[in-house]
Amino acid sequence: MTMKKIQLVILAFLAVTFVQALHAQKQLPPEGSTPKDFTIPAKQTFALANGISVTMVPYGSLPKVTVSVVVRAGNLNEAANEVWLADFVGDLMKEGTTSRTAEQVAQEAAGMGGSVNIGVGPDQSTISGDVLSEFSPNLIALLADIIRNPLFPESELARIKNDRARQLTVQQSQPRQLTAEQFYKILYPDHPYGRYFPTTEMIQGFSIQNVKDFYRKNFGGQRTSIYVAGVFDSKAMEKAIRSGFEGWNKGSEPYISIPKPSMKKAFHLINRPGAPQSTIYLGLPVVNPYETDFVPFLVTNALLGGSFGSRITSNIREQKGYTYSPFSTISTRYRDAYWAEIADVTTTVTGPSLKEIFGEITRLQSEPPTEAELKGIKNYLAGNFVLQNSSRSGIIGQFSFLKLHGLKDDYLANYVKRVHSVTPQQVSDLTKKYIRPEKMTLVITGDKSKIEEQIEEYAKPAVEPK
Amino acid sequence: MRRLAVAVFMLVLSSVGWADGGTGFNIPVEYHKLKNGLKVVLSPDKTAPTVVVAVYYNIGFRIEPKDRTGFAHLFEHMMFQGSQNLGKMEFIKLVQSNGGVLNGSTRFDFTNYFEILPAHKLETALWAEADRMKGLAITQDNLVNQQGVVKNEVKVNVLNQPYGGFPWLDMPQYANTNWYNAHNFYGDLEHLDAATLADVKAFFETYYAPNNAAIAIVGDIDTKEALAMVEKYFGSIPSQKQPPKPDISEPRQEKEKRFTKKDTLALRPALAFAYQMPQRNTPEYYAMGILDQILLQGDDSKLTQVLAKQKGYTDNVGGGINLLGNMFNYNGPMLWMASLIHDPTTSTDDILKAVDGVIEEARAKMVDRAALNRAFIKIRSDLYDNMGGFFGFGRADLLASFALFDDNPARINTLEQELLKVTPELILKTAQEYLRPTNRTVLMVEPKSGS
Numbered sequence: 001m002t003m004k005k006i007q008l009v010i011l012a013f014l015a016v017t018f019v020q021a022l023h024a025q026k027q028l029p030p031e032g033s034t035p036k037d038f039t040i041p042a043k044q045t046f047a048l049a050n051g052i053s054v055t056m057v058p059y060g061s062l063p064k065v066t067v068s069v070v071v072r073a074g075n076l077n078e079a080a081n082e083v084w085l086a087d088f089v090g091d092l093m094k095e096g097t098t099s100r101t102a103e104q105v106a107q108e109a110a111g112m113g114g115s116v117n118i119g120v121g122p123d124q125s126t127i128s129g130d131v132l133s134e135f136s137p138n139l140i141a142l143l144a145d146i147i148r149n150p151l152f153p154e155s156e157l158a159r160i161k162n163d164r165a166r167q168l169t170v171q172q173s174q175p176r177q178l179t180a181e182q183f184y185k186i187l188y189p190d191h192p193y194g195r196y197f198p199t200t201e202m203i204q205g206f207s208i209q210n211v212k213d214f215y216r217k218n219f220g221g222q223r224t225s226i227y228v229a230g231v232f233d234s235k236a237m238e239k240a241i242r243s244g245f246e247g248w249n250k251g252s253e254p255y256i257s258i259p260k261p262s263m264k265k266a267f268h269l270i271n272r273p274g275a276p277q278s279t280i281y282l283g284l285p286v287v288n289p290y291e292t293d294f295v296p297f298l299v300t301n302a303l304l305g306g307s308f309g310s311r312i313t314s315n316i317r318e319q320k321g322y323t324y325s326p327f328s329t330i331s332t333r334y335r336d337a338y339w340a341e342i343a344d345v346t347t348t349v350t351g352p353s354l355k356e357i358f359g360e361i362t363r364l365q366s367e368p369p370t371e372a373e374l375k376g377i378k379n380y381l382a383g384n385f386v387l388q389n390s391s392r393s394g395i396i397g398q399f400s401f402l403k404l405h406g407l408k409d410d411y412l413a414n415y416v417k418r419v420h421s422v423t424p425q426q427v428s429d430l431t432k433k434y435i436r437p438e439k440m441t442l443v444i445t446g447d448k449s450k451i452e453e454q455i456e457e458y459a460k461p462a463v464e465p466k
Numbered sequence: 467m468r469r470l471a472v473a474v475f476m477l478v479l480s481s482v483g484w485a486d487g488g489t490g491f492n493i494p495v496e497y498h499k500l501k502n503g504l505k506v507v508l509s510p511d512k513t514a515p516t517v518v519v520a521v522y523y524n525i526g527f528r529i530e531p532k533d534r535t536g537f538a539h540l541f542e543h544m545m546f547q548g549s550q551n552l553g554k555m556e557f558i559k560l561v562q563s564n565g566g567v568l569n570g571s572t573r574f575d576f577t578n579y580f581e582i583l584p585a586h587k588l589e590t591a592l593w594a595e596a597d598r599m600k601g602l603a604i605t606q607d608n609l610v611n612q613q614g615v616v617k618n619e620v621k622v623n624v625l626n627q628p629y630g631g632f633p634w635l636d637m638p639q640y641a642n643t644n645w646y647n648a649h650n651f652y653g654d655l656e657h658l659d660a661a662t663l664a665d666v667k668a669f670f671e672t673y674y675a676p677n678n679a680a681i682a683i684v685g686d687i688d689t690k691e692a693l694a695m696v697e698k699y700f701g702s703i704p705s706q707k708q709p710p711k712p713d714i715s716e717p718r719q720e721k722e723k724r725f726t727k728k729d730t731l732a733l734r735p736a737l738a739f740a741y742q743m744p745q746r747n748t749p750e751y752y753a754m755g756i757l758d759q760i761l762l763q764g765d766d767s768k769l770t771q772v773l774a775k776q777k778g779y780t781d782n783v784g785g786g787i788n789l790l791g792n793m794f795n796y797n798g799p800m801l802w803m804a805s806l807i808h809d810p811t812t813s814t815d816d817i818l819k820a821v822d823g824v825i826e827e828a829r830a831k832m833v834d835r836a837a838l839n840r841a842f843i844k845i846r847s848d849l850y851d852n853m854g855g856f857f858g859f860g861r862a863d864l865l866a867s868f869a870l871f872d873d874n875p876a877r878i879n880t881l882e883q884e885l886l887k888v889t890p891e892l893i894l895k896t897a898q899e900y901l902r903p904t905n906r907t908v909l910m911v912e913p914k915s916g917s
Contacts, residue, residue, distance in 0.1 A: 027551045029560055029594060032587040036515035036686060060513050062854040063491060064847065094765075102775065106765035110840040113847025115764045132847050163781035166734060166809060173628040173733045276621045308568070309559045318555055321614025324622050344622040346614070376563030383565020383584050387857055390514035 038386050040412050041395055044234060050221025050250045054241055055399050056228040059392060064113075065136045065230035066392040068128040069143055070400050072254040073218035075122045076192045076334075081205075082214075083198035084164060088206055089214050090118040090125055091164070095156045097149040100142075102156070108142050111135075116146060122193055123334050123404060130392070133231045137240035144244030147224075150215065154208050165203050172197065175272060175279040175344070175445045182268050183281040183443045185465035187338060191259040220251010225403050229392040258335045261285035263439045266463045269455075271448040277323075278350040278446030282357065283340025286434045289332050289405040293430060295418045300430045301330050303377045304364055305341050310377075311360045312341060320356065322349045334404060339435060347447055351454025354442075358458075364431045368424035382416045493853055493861060495876045496689050497869065498696075502705045503677025505869040506696050508689040511858055517685030519581045519591040520862035521599070524680075524870045525673035526575035527651040528714055528798060531665070536653010539572040540616050540661055541669050545579060546570070547608040549598040554608055557594055564590055572651075573790050575797040576870060582857050585686035589695050596699035599679070602670055606663060613658055620652050628731040632911055633738035633805045634789040640725045641740045641907035646714040647799055675706035680869035684858040716742060716799040723907045729914075736911035737817055738805035743787060744900055746797065747872070753888045753896035754802060755793050758786055759841035760833060760893075761824065762804055763848075766840060768824045769804060779817055780806035792852060794864055794881070797871040801907075802900075814910055828897040832890045845885055853878065 044056045078085045094116060096102040109115045112135035119126045127147055129139045171177040181196040188194030226245070228237055263285060287293040298306075305312035305328025316322045326343035345353040388394045389412075402411055442458060444451070452459075496508040527538040548554045561568040566583035579598075581591045624630035635652060642648035681700070683692050719742050729736075744750035761768050762785055769783045785804035787793040808817060852860045865875040899905075 027597075029551075030589045032564070032590045035584060035586050038515050038584075060854065061511075062850050064850055064854075103766070103771065106771075107836070107840060110764045110766035110844055113843045115766075130847075130851075132843065132850070159778040162778060162809070166807065167781060169733045170628065170807060173731055175626055275626055277618065277626045279626075307562060309555065309562045314555055317615055318611065321611040322618070324615055324619040344618070344626065346618055346621070376559055379565045380562040384567065386514065386516060386565070386584060387567065387582065390516060390857055391855075 040389050046238065048221060048242065048246050050248055052221045052224045052226060052245055054226045056234060056237060057395050058234065059229050059395055060231060063133040063231050064130065065133050065228065065232045066128065066130045066396060067139055067143060068126050068227045068396050069147055070225045071125045071219055072123065072223040074120055074124050076257060077218050077255055078192050080195065081202060083195045083202055085206060085210060085214055086125065087120045088160065089211050090120040091160045092152050092156065092211055093118055093146055093150045095153055096151045097145045098151055099149065100145060105146065112139055136232045137236050140240035140244045148248050152208055152211050157208055161203055161206065165200055168197060168200065168203065178270050179279045179281045179443050179445045182270060182465050183441060186266050186268060186441045186463060187261050188259050189262060189466065193259050193333060217252065220249050222250050222253050225400065227396040227399055229395045261336065261338065262441060265438055266441045266461060267459045268443045268463055268465060269448060269459065270445040272445050273447055275447045276347055277344045278347055278444050278451055280343045280345060281340055281443045282440055283338050284436065284440045286330065286337050286339040288335055288337040289407065290335060295415065296422045296426055297430050297434060298330065299377060299381060299419055299422045300427045301328055301339065302381055303369060303374065303427060304328060304360065304431065307380060312357055315356050315360055316343065316353050322346055322353045347450050350446060350451040354455060354458050358437055361431065361435050361437060364428060368428040371424060374424050374427060378419050378422065381419045385416055491850060493878050495865065495878060497875050498693060500676065500697065500701055502703055504700050505680035506693065507680065507682040507865040507869050507875040508687065508692055509684045509861060509865060510687050510689055511684055512686050515585045515686050516857055517583055517585045517588045517683065517687055518858040518862045519595060520578060520682045520859065520866050521595050522576045522578045522680045522866035522870055523674055524678045525577055526573050528574055528646045529712060532645065533657065534661060534665060535650050535657045537661060537665065537669065538577060539652065540612065540658055541666060542570050542572045542577050543612040543616055544602065544604055544666055545598055547612060548603045550601055550603055551597050552594060560594055580859060580862065582859060588687060588692060592695050592699050599674060599676065599700065600703055604663065604666060609663055609666065613661065616658055617655055620655065624652060628729060629736060629911065632736060633803060633909060636727060637738055637740050637801060637803055637909055640723065640909055641801055642716055642799065644714060644716055646712060647716060671706060672709060676700060676703045677705035678708055680866045682862040682866040684862045714798045719905045721904050726910045726912050729911050732911055732913040734807050735810055735913055736805060736807045737814055738803060738909045739821065740801040740803040740907050741900055741905050743800040743802050744896065749892055750896045750900065752884050753892045754787065754900060755845060755885060756841050756888045757828065757893060757897060758802060759844045760837050761828065762786060764844055772820050772824050773806060777820055779812050780808050782806065795867040825901050829901055833893050838890060842886065846882060849881060
């Protein structure tokens with residue numbers, strides 16, 4: 001251990017001398033010109049009497065428009081024996097309405113240059129379409145019909161069960177998915193967020209009545225927001241939205257169930273004999289978007305592991321060559337978030353990879369980054385903010401993020417300023433406060449016989465997720 | 467001319483009241499060539515205060531040394547490992563600390579590098595790209611490091627994944643006969659290990675010259691200023707004599723081929739089928755683009771309707787033209803491909819029978835008007851996304867590809883017209899020749915036994 005340290009110090013010293021020697025002859029990059037103004041694209045909003053909030057953002061010059069209808073209905077609303085029921089509801093919503101067959105729905109959407117996409121997540125379901133601008137009002141009418149008048153045909157249930165059972169099997173053969181399942185189980189005990197996969201029996205047990213009940217309980221105006229971005233005629237769009245959605249019922253208010261995620265150190269190994277890589281999930285609950293630490297914590301994450309040039313990625317990829325695409329992420333849910341480092345590393349260096357990851361965490365805890373390093377990361381996030389607000393889907397993503405987390409528009413207006421106000425000491429302090437190895441869940445999928453010894457010091461306490 | 471094309475078209479489809487003549491969305495294209503041969507394409511777009519810089523080298527993985535499979539891709543990694551004024555990690559940090567994102571990729575016929583930055587950082591990005599076009603400063607350590615990274619890339623995408631490499635990496639190896647099209651593009655791990663610094667140097671000198679490259683700049687730019695910057699930073703880089711291009715053609719396929727691949731990580735069987743495409747930019751090629759929309763793209767497509775919705779063999783039929791890009795950004799033989807994962811209780815023969823039903827109908831009967839109308843609208847919608855997607859990168863990709871392959875980036879504004887020229891008769895003729903059973907390769911994935 002001591003020997004290693006000395007070697008590292010010498011290497012670091014050599015590297016510095018080397019860089020300084022080169023610097024004498026090196027050209028410096030040109031700074032560029034003065035920044036151009038960026039303003040977040042202006043939005044138009046209105047609300048319907050049934051509680052639907054509508055946000056429309058004229059954007060760009062391409063003759064296309066994206067419409068997303070976001071409903072606060074997701075896996076959160078499933079009971080313990082109903083895992084993926086929300087996904088089933090999404091699947092069956094594409095199977096026709098009381099006045100359109102599934103094939104007609106598909107053909108109408110295609111005839112506008114798009115398709116109807118339904119995505120189901122932990123907190124919400126998104127029903128969306130991306131079409132040529134000239135068809136904007138028709139898209140609204142089609143989405144309204146799908147959302148308000150789903151047929152939920154019994155005739156398609158067996159096929160969809162079979163499809164979902166096949167998908168389950170396929171996902172259970174993927175190392176990332178297997179690892180994520182156990183990570184969620186440990187992190188969110190006794191909460192829907194922790195229930196990643198159903199059993200095959202669960203899938204086979206779903207009935208149309210289950211689907212209809214879920215829909216009745218969780219779909220309605222009070223749970224719904226509509227977002228429009230792109231090139232469209234605002235008046236015609238508002239008219240189409242009003243005529244499509246005004247008559248819909250209010251439904252119930254969003255269901256709130258804030259989890260109490262695990263803050264206990266835990267380890268779990270999934271044996272995958274012969275695996276050439278170990279898949280690592282390492283993380284813990286952290287600050288959520290509603291709290292003031294959130295934006296500074298985004299900066300901290302980008303510096304530690306959340307960008308190509310970040311410390312963990314530089315170390316285990318660019319210095320050591322242990323892995324290809326490691327990254328750290330902050331995953332948010334309503335009033336909840338976790339941080340995780342995720343990496344697939346070569347089997348023989350599983351232990352050394354963990355050592356480096358933990359090493360980077362403790363290094364950032366104990367010493368603040370330089371002003372220069374931090375400034376680079378802040379500029380990166382500020383530049384990314386412009387990109388996030390410069391596409392139809394990005395704009396919709398930003399506004400629906402605000403809506404879900406109950407944030408005001410000033411979150412966007414002040415975001416760049418808040419990023420730039422973060423100090424080096426704050427980054428170190430936030431690492432200490434939130435990224436705490438002694439409270440982390442570590443799940444690894446890999447070849448047990450080859451990694452057990454390497455990871456011994458990290459492999460405790462071992463738990464069996466329920 | 468455009469008007470004429472649309473008018474002819476309306477005659478063909480008169481009874482459905484063809485309303486979709488296209489909006490003629492037009493992209494500004496300025497094209498220059500520096501003295502050293504570097505092609506420069508500029509396309510201003512003031513939608514956002516951002517700029518895309520995309521440098522494309524006319525070297526893809528098809529053309530790599532025969533004892534160094536995977537080298538073109540390994541080399542792409544080396545372009546991030548240091549140049550005269552930018553040490554290891556400094557290129558990446560320079561772009562990020564100026565508010566940008568970056569990446570590179572290796573495809574059939576080009577290797578590309580791009581940055582998306584705040585518009586006022588254009589000069590910074592051009593300086594950095596020019597620095598690495600001038601020459602690399604790579605050490606043995608950096609090479610070894612990236613060999614490790616690339617081997618991990620192969621492990622995470624292929625070796626440790628069920629259906630790893632299926633069908634995108636596998637199918638070209640089975641369907642093609644010419645080594646250039648049929649070798650493993652990711653490379654054998656032994657070949658990756660065998661690469662030396664001398665290989666890196668030779669590859670760079672041959673293929674990374676300005677006369678083998680195109681640069682596309684899209685975004686909030688002044689084209690005069692941008693061109694002056696390109697001249698300033700790239701103008702002095704010497705051109706290099708280019709070796710003759712190898713013959714990458716594929717013979718006409720005369721017999722159906724069937725293969726089985728064992729996949730011990732997969733728990734369900736899978737099936738892919740592929741047909742050799744008509745030659746790029748011919749009328750039949752555009753017709754294949756329309757056929758792809760009719761048969762495979764979107765929920766309304768015939769293969770999706772039959773295989774997924776009616777028969778329930780699968781939940782998704784994926785595929786298209788050029789799985790590593792789109793129907794426009796390649797330059798050589800190409801496959802039109804579809805794939806699906808199915809249950810062990812469904813036989814391959816049953817699936818292929820259903821596929822044949824769809825394909826043979828397309829070869830026997832003129833396409834129905836409603837389906838054709840939808841296909842045109844879908845492809846137009848896709849095309850606009852290509853022209854504007856990913857913050858202008860999609861546009862830069864098309865412009866650089868057309869500069870490299872056709873010496874004519876303004877082609878971007880002819881695509882819609884060329885597609886609109888396709889007639890039902892041409893579609894039928896194209897299906898008859900290119901969707902022949904004898905032009906097909908079928909690849910089956912056999913999962914772990916007992917599952």
